[in-house]
Amino acid sequence: MTTTSQPTDSLGQPITVPDSADTFVFDASDGSRWELVCGLEVHAELATATKMFSGAPNNFGDEPNTNIDPVTLGLPGTLPVVNERAVELAIRFGCAIGADIRPSVFSRKNYFYPDMPKDFQISQYDQPIVVGGHLELPSGHVVGVERAHLEEDTGKSTHVGGQGRITGAEYSLVDYNRAGVPLLEIVSRPHVRSPEQARSYVAELRAILLATGVNDGKLEEGSMRVDANVSVRPEGSDELGTRCEIKNLNSLRSLGRAIEHEARRQAELRVAGERVRQETRHWNEADGRTHTMRSKEEADDYRYFPEPDLVPVDPDPAWIERIRAALPMLPAARRARLAGASGIDPAAESIAVLVERGQDEQARAAIAAGGDPARVVVHIEQNLAGPGGADLDPSRLAALVALEVGGQLTATQAKQVLAEMLTDPADPAAIAAARGFEAMGTDALAAAVDGVVAAHPAEWEAFRTGDAKARGKLTGFFVGRVMKATGGQADGKAVTALLRQRAAG
Amino acid sequence: MSGGPGPASAIAAAVRSGARSAREVVDEHLRVIDQREPEIHAFNLVLAEKARARADEIDRRVAAGDDPGPLAGVPIALKDNLATRGIATTCSSRILEGWQPPYDATVVERLAEAGAIVVGKTNLDEFAMGSSTENSAFGPTRNPHDTSRVPGGSSGGSAAAVAAGFAPLALGSDTGGSIRQPAALCGVVGVKPTYGLVSRYGLVAFASSLDQIGPFAATVADAALLLEVIAGHDPRDATSIPRPVEQLAARLGDGVEGLRVGVVSDLLTEGISRDVVARTRAAADALSAAGAKVEEVSVPAVTLGLSAYYLIAPAEASSNLARFDGVRYGLRVDAPTTNEMMVATRTAGFGDEVKRRIMLGTYALSAGYYDAFYGKAQRVRTLILRDFAAAYERFDVLLSPTSPTTAFALGDKTADPLTMYLNDVCTIPSNLAGHPAMSVPFGAGDDGLPVGVQVMAPALGEVAMLRTGAVLEAALAGQGGAR
Numbered sequence: 001m002t003t004t005s006q007p008t009d010s011l012g013q014p015i016t017v018p019d020s021a022d023t024f025v026f027d028a029s030d031g032s033r034w035e036l037v038c039g040l041e042v043h044a045e046l047a048t049a050t051k052m053f054s055g056a057p058n059n060f061g062d063e064p065n066t067n068i069d070p071v072t073l074g075l076p077g078t079l080p081v082v083n084e085r086a087v088e089l090a091i092r093f094g095c096a097i098g099a100d101i102r103p104s105v106f107s108r109k110n111y112f113y114p115d116m117p118k119d120f121q122i123s124q125y126d127q128p129i130v131v132g133g134h135l136e137l138p139s140g141h142v143v144g145v146e147r148a149h150l151e152e153d154t155g156k157s158t159h160v161g162g163q164g165r166i167t168g169a170e171y172s173l174v175d176y177n178r179a180g181v182p183l184l185e186i187v188s189r190p191h192v193r194s195p196e197q198a199r200s201y202v203a204e205l206r207a208i209l210l211a212t213g214v215n216d217g218k219l220e221e222g223s224m225r226v227d228a229n230v231s232v233r234p235e236g237s238d239e240l241g242t243r244c245e246i247k248n249l250n251s252l253r254s255l256g257r258a259i260e261h262e263a264r265r266q267a268e269l270r271v272a273g274e275r276v277r278q279e280t281r282h283w284n285e286a287d288g289r290t291h292t293m294r295s296k297e298e299a300d301d302y303r304y305f306p307e308p309d310l311v312p313v314d315p316d317p318a319w320i321e322r323i324r325a326a327l328p329m330l331p332a333a334r335r336a337r338l339a340g341a342s343g344i345d346p347a348a349e350s351i352a353v354l355v356e357r358g359q360d361e362q363a364r365a366a367i368a369a370g371g372d373p374a375r376v377v378v379h380i381e382q383n384l385a386g387p388g389g390a391d392l393d394p395s396r397l398a399a400l401v402a403l404e405v406g407g408q409l410t411a412t413q414a415k416q417v418l419a420e421m422l423t424d425p426a427d428p429a430a431i432a433a434a435r436g437f438e439a440m441g442t443d444a445l446a447a448a449v450d451g452v453v454a455a456h457p458a459e460w461e462a463f464r465t466g467d468a469k470a471r472g473k474l475t476g477f478f479v480g481r482v483m484k485a486t487g488g489q490a491d492g493k494a495v496t497a498l499l500r501q502r503a504a505g
Numbered sequence: 506m507s508g509g510p511g512p513a514s515a516i517a518a519a520v521r522s523g524a525r526s527a528r529e530v531v532d533e534h535l536r537v538i539d540q541r542e543p544e545i546h547a548f549n550l551v552l553a554e555k556a557r558a559r560a561d562e563i564d565r566r567v568a569a570g571d572d573p574g575p576l577a578g579v580p581i582a583l584k585d586n587l588a589t590r591g592i593a594t595t596c597s598s599r600i601l602e603g604w605q606p607p608y609d610a611t612v613v614e615r616l617a618e619a620g621a622i623v624v625g626k627t628n629l630d631e632f633a634m635g636s637s638t639e640n641s642a643f644g645p646t647r648n649p650h651d652t653s654r655v656p657g658g659s660s661g662g663s664a665a666a667v668a669a670g671f672a673p674l675a676l677g678s679d680t681g682g683s684i685r686q687p688a689a690l691c692g693v694v695g696v697k698p699t700y701g702l703v704s705r706y707g708l709v710a711f712a713s714s715l716d717q718i719g720p721f722a723a724t725v726a727d728a729a730l731l732l733e734v735i736a737g738h739d740p741r742d743a744t745s746i747p748r749p750v751e752q753l754a755a756r757l758g759d760g761v762e763g764l765r766v767g768v769v770s771d772l773l774t775e776g777i778s779r780d781v782v783a784r785t786r787a788a789a790d791a792l793s794a795a796g797a798k799v800e801e802v803s804v805p806a807v808t809l810g811l812s813a814y815y816l817i818a819p820a821e822a823s824s825n826l827a828r829f830d831g832v833r834y835g836l837r838v839d840a841p842t843t844n845e846m847m848v849a850t851r852t853a854g855f856g857d858e859v860k861r862r863i864m865l866g867t868y869a870l871s872a873g874y875y876d877a878f879y880g881k882a883q884r885v886r887t888l889i890l891r892d893f894a895a896a897y898e899r900f901d902v903l904l905s906p907t908s909p910t911t912a913f914a915l916g917d918k919t920a921d922p923l924t925m926y927l928n929d930v931c932t933i934p935s936n937l938a939g940h941p942a943m944s945v946p947f948g949a950g951d952d953g954l955p956v957g958v959q960v961m962a963p964a965l966g967e968v969a970m971l972r973t974g975a976v977l978e979a980a981l982a983g984q985g986g987a988r
Contacts, residue, residue, distance in 0.1 A: 070608050074828050076601065076709040077588040077610060081743050108824050110870070114843055119827035166843055174832070303870035305879060308714035308821055310743050 007240050009146050009189070011131065015240060017190050020141050024194035025235050026264065033235040034267040038192040038228055038259055039146075039243075042205055044184045044215040045153065045223040046089045052152040052182035053080030053122065060221050064175035072180045074117030079309050082106075086182040087313055088323060089214045090129050090150050093184060095324040096212050097145055099133030103314040104149070106307040111300045114166075115155035115174045123151035123185075125304045129313060130184075135208070136332050137200045138347040144189035155179035184214065190229065190240075195256035202226055202252060207331040207356050219251065226255055230262040231276070241266070242276040246290055248283045258283040262290050331355050338363060342373035350381045358390065365394030371401040383415055388422045396421060400428040410491040413437045437489070445482075445490055449498045452481040464503045475499065513579045513673040513727040514754075517620070520578030523567055527560035527578030531622055534580045537670045538624070546646050547656075547665040548625040549585045549595055556580065556624045563620055573620030576734055581616060582666040582675040585626040586633055587718070588707035589613055596709050597641035598631045600854025601835045610707020611742070612676060612718050612735045619734045624672050627662025631856045632826065633683055633711040635659050636928040639919055640858045647915070648691060650954055654912035657687030657928075660721070664691040667721045674731050675721040680711050681814050682907075682932025684719045685944035689907035689957025692946045694728045694974065695721050697932075699964050700939030701746040703732075704739030710825040712818035713744075715936040725945065725974040729753040732967070746965075756968045757975040761795050764969065767802035767900035769961075772931045780950040781906045788947045788958040789904055791980035792973065802900060806885070806892040807934040813885035814933045815926060816869045816878050822859075823866030829854060861922065886937045893938050893963070901969045903961040905931050907944040911954035931959055941967050945974040947981055 007015045017037050024036040048058050054071030071078045094101050107125035128149035135143050156178050161170025186205065192198045206224060209215035216223050226249045231241035246262055249255045266276045281290040329337075331352075338360045339346035354360045359380050366376045376397060384392055400421065404414040409432055417431050424431055453460045456478075463474040475496055482495045519525035535553050542548060563573045583589065586596045588606035590613075595601045609617070616623070630640035638646040638661025646661040648654040649669040656665040660677025664687035667675050677684040679697035688695025696719045703718045710716060720731035736750040768789050773782050793799040831837035831850030838849035855863070869878035896903060908928055918925045935942035941964070944957035958977065962970035 070606070073833060075588075075606060075608070075834070076594070076596070076604075076828070077586075077606065077707040078608075079706050079742050081741060110824050110827060112827065112830060112844075112847060114830070114832045117828065117833065119830055120824050169843075172843060301872045303824070303867065303872075303875075305820060305824070305870055305875070308712075308744075309710075 010126075010187075011128075011147060013146070015190065017238070017240070018142070018193075020193040020197070022139065022141065022194050022197060024196075024260070024263065026267070028264075028267040028271045030271050032267075032271060034232045034263070035235045035237075036193060036195075036259070036263045037190050037231045037233060037241065037243075038198060039190040040188045040192055040198060040201060041227045041229070041245075042186045042188075042202065043153075043225040044186060044205075044209055046086050046182040046184055047213060047216050048083055048085045048089065048182055050083060050085075051180035052083050052086055052150065054180055056180065058181050059177075060218075060223065062177055064173075064177060067177040068179070072117065072176055080122060080307070082310060082313060083182060086150060087129070087315065089182075089212075090148065090184050091315060091320055091323050092212050092327065093148060093186075093209065093214045094130035094133060095320070095327055096208050096330055097133030097135060099145060099148070100131045101315065101320050102127065102129060102131050103312055104129035105312045106150075106310045107304045108307050110303040113154070114172060115157040115176070115179065117155065117176060117179055121152060121154065122307050122310070124149035127312075135201060135204050137197065137204055138332075138335065138352060139197070139200065141193075141197055141200075143191040143197070143201050146187045146189050148184050148186040151183050151185060153178050153181040153183050190231075195259045198228065198259050199252045199256050202255060203352070204331065207352070210356065211328055211331050211334075225249075228255065228259050228262075230259055230266070232263050232266045232270070242278050244276065244278065244290070245280045246283050247280060247293065248285075250285070254283060254285050257288060258290060261288060265290065334360050341367050342377055344373065344377060350377050353381050357385070359384065362390060362392070362394050362397070366397040366401070369395045369398035371398035372405045375401045375404060379414075379418060383418050392422060396428060403428055403432065407442075407491060407494065408432070409437060410489065411493075412488065445486070445494060446498060448482050448485050448490065449478075449495060449502065452478060452485060453502060456481070463499070511673070512724050513576065513722065514730055516579050516673065517575060517577045517730075520563065520567065520620075521572060525578070527563040527567075527622065528557065530578050531556050531560040531580055531624070534624060534670070534672055541649070541669050542671065544647060544652050545649055545665050545669055546644055547582070547627055547662045547669060547671055549597060549628050549643055549662070550593055551625040552592065552623055555592075556622050559622045563622070575619050575730065576616065576674075577620035579621050579674060580624045580672040581621045581731075582625050582627045582663055582672040583613065583623055584629055584660050584663050584675070584677045586629060586678060586709040586711075587613060587626075587676060588709070589623070589626065592626065594626065594709070595643070596632045597629045597643055598854065598856070598859070599642045599836055600829045600850070602642075604835045606707075608707065611704035611739045613707060615735050615737075621674070621734075625666070627660070627666055627675060629662055630659035630683075631859050632709070632822070633659040633678055633680055633716075634822070634858050634862055636682070636686055636925050637913075637915075637918065638662060638687070639915060640856055642856055645915055648912045648954075650692060651912065653914055654954065655690065655915055655917075657690035657908065657912065659683040659687075660695075661687045661691075663721050664688050664693055664695065667691070667693045667723055673723060673727060676718055676731075676735070677721055678708055678711070678716055678718050679932075679936065680715045680818060681936050682929040684721065685932050685942060685957070685959060686908045686928055688721060688944040689946070689959075690912040690955065692955030692957075693721055693723055694725050694943065694945055694978075695719065695957075696728050696732060696943040696971075697935060697941060698732060698736065698967060699746070699941045700936075701744050702736045702750075702941070702965070702967070704737075704742040704745050706739055706741040710821075712821040713825060714821060715814075715818060717936075725971060725978050726754060726757055728943070728974075729757055729971050751965075751968060753967060753971055757971055759972050761792055761797040761973055761976045764792075764797045764902065764973065765900045766792050766797045766799045766973065767896055767903045768799060769807065769903050769905040770801045770803050771805060771807050772905040776909050776927055776930060777906055778910045778950070781908070781910060781956055784947050784950070784956040785904065785906045785958050788977055788980075791977060792904070795976045795980065797973075797976075799904075800900075802896050802903070804892045804896045804903070804934075806888040809885045810889060810933040810937055811926065811930050813882040813889070813937060814929070815865070816882035817886070817937070819862040819866030820869045820879050821866065823863045823870065826855075826859065826863055858922070889934055889937050893934070893940065897963040901962070902966065902973050904973075905959045905961065907931060907957035907959040911950040911952055911956060935961050938964075940964055941970050943970055943974050945977045947977055948984075
């Protein structure tokens with residue numbers, strides 16, 4: 001297709017694709033090189049008490065068809081009323097990503113499906129509430145957001161018999177508990193350039209939604225659902241290829257796999273001289289492939305028109321400002337702050353984990369109280385993930401880390417003392433003493449090491465004269481023997497240091 | 506005609522004071538129903554036992570010193586597109602036959618709080634689509650003045666119920682004239698309030714942006730009394746106007762001295778029968794005689810209303826009626842697949858007129874046609890609002906015929922939908938504008954059948970409109986009720 005006008009998005013804005021050092025570039029079977037262009041659509045359920053347009057409870061996992069009322073079922077004569085809380089959460093998200101909050105209008109998207117009680121979905125169409133904004137990924141790559149709009153979810157169908165799809169099913173069951181649950185559909189610009197960036201974008205989005213209380217982040221309960229719009233183009237080209245929408249991406253892992261597979265599929269089509277058809281494709285986790293669901297030609301005509309039962313949503317600017325002012329610090333800023341306090345790389349996994357779990361403040365306080373930053377972060381990430389972990393007084397954690405760094409406790413002992421500190425208010429030194437974790441003096445440790453060396457002259461000779469590889473192997477042997485000799489009280493690192501010292505001397 | 510046992514206001518006063526029992530009032534009306542309902546067929550369902558039980562409850566409350574409310578003991582008929590908890594609500598369609606809503610419409614709740622007694626659910630054109638009540642799946646309603654004639658529609662059952670004295674009050678719904686036109690043809694008062702004045706919660710939607718619930722009564726005062734009860738903000742309807750209701754009944758005696766009345770010249774011309782035009786002019790003269798300043802005025806865009814309406818209303822209807830798919834309630838015609846079941850159910854469940862409008866509306870909203878049809882019709886709506894606004898700068902109320910003719914014979918217009926659609930030419934503009942309008946009986950046509958005149962007012966102009974209606978009612982009584 002040739003076109004002279006610049007392609008535009010759903011709001012008439014020009015489509016741009018940024019370059020990225022991390023762009024996924026790959027070889028097709030004929031050796032030609034291709035690059036990925038991808039945009040993501042995320043449906044996030046809003047963490048409201050009630051549904052988008054009715055007072056029925058918004059709660060996952062209840063008995064089927066219990067969270068319903070006449071409005072949810074679309075009974076004749078019922079009318080929708082906008083949930084103010086849902087609007088507030090949409091505004092909160094918009095403010096969090098630096099977007100414009102616009103006066104918005106609900107429309108009806110008309111199509112017949114048994115899990116949609118009114119046989120139309122109320123959704124914002126050409127006038128969404130959130131326009132623009134962006135997410136900065138931990139890698140530094142920036143993904144623009146085109147829009148985010150409010151809509152209602154559908155019910156959940158179970159097709160019994162046949163292929164588990166409505167066509168050919170013996171019968172179908174419908175649970176309307178999910179019908180009418182408020183959704184924010186967040187549409188990114190085609191700024192995602194690699195499968196890894198796609199995973200990172202969804203993780204970052206999830207972190208923002210969690211931090212702002214907009215969504216509970218439970219991907220496994222379907223409270224966030226991701227579709228990917230994938231296209232490819234020759235490396236270095238600026239064309240916008242025909243895209244396919246990939247559905248059924250139930251985890252970050254399938255998201256990455258599906259995008260990569262789809263990119264390769266499209267490139268091979270073009271290498272073979274075929275055209276990529278614009279269509280919706282279904283990711284099959286089992287065979288690792290995407291399959292046609294429906295093509296653009298057979299797509300429904302949704303006959304959108306403004307929802308006459310609702311008036312436009314035009315939030316008071318003062319309300320928007322109050323929401324903006326009350327925003328908590330966002331994950332990117334918190335990661336940067338923790339990275340600054342700890343000296344750890346802001347893109348490190350541990351930094352992201354602590355921020356996501358809301359334990360970054362605990363870490364900062366423990367570091368401020370004198371705790372060794374690296375040990376503080378490791379302990380919180382690995383040993384304070386469970387119940388009560390986040391409540392541990394940072395100054396007690398700092399005190400424990402001081403004992404460990406000072407050599408009074410081994411890493412293993414420190415972990416055990418830390419576990420006990422969650423239920424025992426005594427200070428770490430007292431707990432260690434009560435457990436008999438006497439600090440092993442340097443002399444005693446040196447004596448133990450010397451004893452083990454003397455008992456194994458052949459191994460020691462091999463260690464002393466061996467290369468790095470041989471040494472590495474034998475280090476484990478000696479440390480194990482020393483541990484045994486000291487009843488587990490020796491610090492593995494100190495033993496290693498002593499072995500090196502003896503070998504060099 | 507109104508062969509009933511007296512106006513609602515008198516009944517309520519007597520019941521509240523204990524002078525009459527509600528039970529006696531209800532029994533009296535049920536006797537009238539027994540006598541004439543077989544030939545009229547105003548009702549889809551008569552709730553005789555429920556009404557008697559409710560009357561006894563009201564009488565017990567009065568005996569206990571309670572005040573059951575401003576409509577204490579007053580029988581009322583409800584159009585069968587208003588949801589009533591545990592009572593069949595059919596919209597006169599096969600597709601909803603047997604469905605019992607688990608909830609009451611807001612207006613039904615308000616009637617109960619006011620002490621009214623529902624005596625039955627009235628017949629209508631299926632899903633309120635029609636102007637003669639001949640489109641009912643359960644057979645037509647007949648005009649109490651002449652049973653060979655239609656009562657008008659779509660609220661023909663409610664209009665006929667009041668005209669026949671089955672109940673002093675009834676509720677209807679008006680999307681393009683469905684209260685006013687049958688009121689005119691049955692010789693009763695019918696009011697379409699300002700859009701948003703009365704909650705639509707529980708009214709089975711035809712065209713959401715046009716539908717309004719409103720009263721039928723034998724007198725303007727009773728219509729005002731009923732409107733006061735049902736009006737007012739409802740948080741369950743997002744289009745309901747959030748402000749307190751004005752006193753209406755108390756203002757009816759204010760007269761029209763100095764009121765500026767515009768007679769809409771564009772609605773006195775083509776397609777309006779000579780005798781109806783004559784009665785409209787007579788009404789203008791009566792207002793003038795009562796002290797109003799009467800002038801003719803052109804509101805050019807009103808003539809575009811009909812075409813715009815027949816795009817907007819079917820478009821909204823095509824979406825509103827999608828939910829009748831056999832999955833959750835009402836009729837289900839089984840078929841091998843879900844899709845075929847939906848098609849079979851809708852094919853069997855909807856009548857021809859409903860199918861016609863669903864097809865028209867689906868087409869008007871289709872990709873590539875939206876701007877040419879739905880979009881353009883919405884722009885016409887803006888034009889009508891603009892022309893009305895200009896007229897209301899110079900006038901307080903506007904006057905026109907309600908219906909182009911008096912009641913026509915059953916079967917007269919069923920063969921040609923377009924002729925039927927023309928019935929609404931005078932009434933549609935107020936729906937498109939969201940303005941209040943009412944029909945008041947003003948004598949008879951050449952055939953001796955009732956003629957109604959329409960009083961229109963700007964948004965929330967109910968007081969001026971009802972005052973004008975009251976003056977016309979009094980003037981007609983002064984002329985001996987004749988032509």
